[in-house]
Amino acid sequence: MYTKIFIAITSQSLDELLTYNRHKKDKPWDTDDIDKWKIEPFKPSDNAGGHFAEESSFATLFPKYREVYLKESWPLVTKLLKDIGIACTLDLIEGSMTVKTTKKTWDPAAILNARDLIRLLARSVPVQEARKILEDGVACDIIKIRNLVRNKEKFVKRRQRILGPNGTTLKALELLTSTYILVHGNTVSVIGPYKGLKEARRVVEDCMANVHPIYQIKELMVKRELAKDPELAHESWDRFLPNYKKRSLSHRRVPFKVTDKTKKTYTPFPPAPEQSKVDKQLEAGEYHIGREAKKRIAQEERIEKQKVKKEEKKRERERDFIAPDEPGTAERKKKKQKTKATED
Template sequence: MEEETVMEKKKHKGKHDKPKPWDEDPNIDRWKIEKFDPSWNEGGLLEVSSFSTLFPQYREKYLQQAWPMVKGALKEYGVSCELNLERFVKRRQHLVGPNSSTLKALEILTGCYILVQGNTVAAMGSFKGLKQVRKIVEDCIQNKMHPVYHIKILMMKKELEKDPTLANETWDRFLPKFKKKNVKQKKVKSKEKKPYTPFPPPPQPSKVDKLLESGEYFLSERKKESKKWQEKQEKQAEKTAENKRKREAAFIPPEETSKQDSRNHEDQNKDVAAMAMSLKEKAKKLKKQKYAENINAEEYIAASGEESSKRKKKSKHS
């Protein structure tokens, strides 16, 4: 019986699940992490993997600062890593375009072969084309101008090159000028920092506490309802009075000018009328004396005007 029980203990479910000599070795520490030795992998092993994760925007600066330490720690184990933040990935996508259409258009217009891989943009072509490619890439990554606008400018330059009369002129007047439009973002209101106190803030009074303070807690339901109705009537009366005041404001007449202003205006009108009458009388006298004496009309009117002004001054002083 004892031999049968020992045989049953030794039996295992799997075909290859046999006892190993190191399973019950007390000298082996299974929790020990052994240091990586490069001699274990002399030929090297290439395996590429990538992953993405969401994180708040304010952590970008921390990731950029801490990433060199992460790279240094992984380099000991022969692992290289790259950090691609989301905004640069978006800008790189602007350069490539949907189905690489933007990249193909740039290659046709600049006459250069362009390759975008990771954080690197490689180009091969003429000196003039390479200068254009560099300008486009820098403006895209620095978020100065979208590559589509550069494509429009290059297409217009291609058309202008066909006209020989414009060879020695500047093309600035023909080229479009794009202005960068920044969408205004909502400003986050910064809360004022209160002085630190180790004690918690005092508890806010509840509705029951407020009713106890005002004395409404001890009122009957009928009195509470009557008080609410009275408050409602007061609010309605205030509102009706305000609406009435607004309606009546349209029928209020404007302020009239003062009596002194009206008197001054009347005096001015009288002076003008008197001057007109005096001129008419002088004109009649001139007609009568025209044939009798040779009189200059301008001198006569000027002399009579001086006399009238002197008379007015004397009357005012009196």
Template sequence: MSSTGEQKVVENAWSMPIEPFKKEDMPYSLLCESSFATLFPRYREKYIRECWPLVKNALSEYGIKADLDVIEGSMTVSTTRKTWDPYIILKSRDVIKLIARGVPYEQAIRVLDDNIGCDIIKIGNLVRKRDRFVKRRQRLVGPKGATLKAIELLTNCYVLVQGNTVSALGPYKGLQHVRNIVEDTMKNIHPIYNIKALMIKRELAKDPKLKNENWDRFLPKYVNKNVQRKQPKKKRPKKEYTPFPPPQPESKMDKLLASGEYFLKEEDRKKKKLTEKMEKKAEAEKRRQEKRNKSFIPPEEKPYRKKQT
């Protein structure tokens, strides 16, 4: 089989629907208990408290027990004797992971469906410099979230960019596209190239003549033109040549003799230093107060003039 044929088989495998697992398919109970726990940040505590009864009710339908520990800041899911789906514990783990990472309950609970999966892409270590990482992450979101919305519409996935991770949930084929877009964006490839490719693929799939052909000739090709340029060396000004050595710096004793502090007692020196320190402190406090009071000074208003009729 050719490489294009293998690629089509793989793509078809990704898009094939999964048959639902029914309660009658599992006549026996599970032999041992399995559990997963995840921590959540403090700012998510209020939302998790509100939606936790809904999470418990949704998981109890599959025989999964859910516990919330606010003191430790953790969520735990575990199987029971009533659990009839052996794979649902992994789906439950994904639900609490997504909720902890900022995904709302309405979206996170969709993972329990067999045809819906999730993917948490870690992007924090893909770019070295912090400012460059922030720019590329913002490029993934786009102006007013337009780029992220386009990715969601083309892949049928919910995507959330937050912190050092990108959380995505949706059909497995769409998750594959989302991961490719995110990784390429972190490699300095603009997401518009991948978005255009997805739009072209969607249109080509509608044509029955081109459905079973190779689409590489229709897809846009990205060429890396980012050439590293050497920074010009800074020209240092030439110093005038002098045969004489530089003047010897003054010692501490010379400075004390010049200021007259050398002939003072130790107590007088300490008092003088303390007074100078207090004067500097008072001046700094005065400048600080002036800076604070600037915002309370009203702006000058122009005199009102009546319109001449």
């Protein structure tokens, strides 16, 4: 019985294997240059359902100093959004920008790209750079950096590190991540592919955590060179990446009052309470003295301390005017004493 079952299972699995191998053949159209993860662009013909049933809209505020620039560049923004079927309005009185879908909108993601566009324009990004967000495969990331550093002076210094001298660090970061980066106020705006956004965010957040961007830039440069070698595509790159060690030693916190931790003899009685100010006055016999008398005693003590300090300073000043012992003076004194003794 068991033999029949085993033979049946074996024959069934063999048939499946033969069927699998029969269809496992090289396809002439399946070449290595085909990107199987590529997302095809969405065209108007792909929207078979017609216009959307509901209207979607987004609005954002912009600062006062952006009014003039937005007013000049708004015709270009209107033209860009009109091509994808999005309506936009600029309200200079309220200081807001609004985008919404229309009956001509055919791309469901167009309203999201338009929302990102007005957000970037409000963050002082030029129109020529912000318009890239409407392309497929391009995204944006607005990194809030003010809440990453508590001290304002440290925040300003670390924000300046992202820019570097004459903007060289920022330019190198843009070239290595294939993104556009704008450091403005308390935020950093980044536009580019998803991989570049991830790398740029990591560099910015590490810079705010007191890690200099030059270390990240060196690592990105090494990765860029390693990516050119197809043999290293399926290997770990850890052995090639630079490994930096911390140079600053951790300092142990020294307590303000060092307590005596020596072992003491055990006593069942608790320690005596410390004397209060009144107890000390009663012990010294000053509690029942009048206020004027207390002031007079304190004044006399102060004068005595001043006299002692004055004498010490006077002795220190006079010490500089004492003539040092000249070499040979002790021998002369001994000779004089000997001559006097012989004469006597």
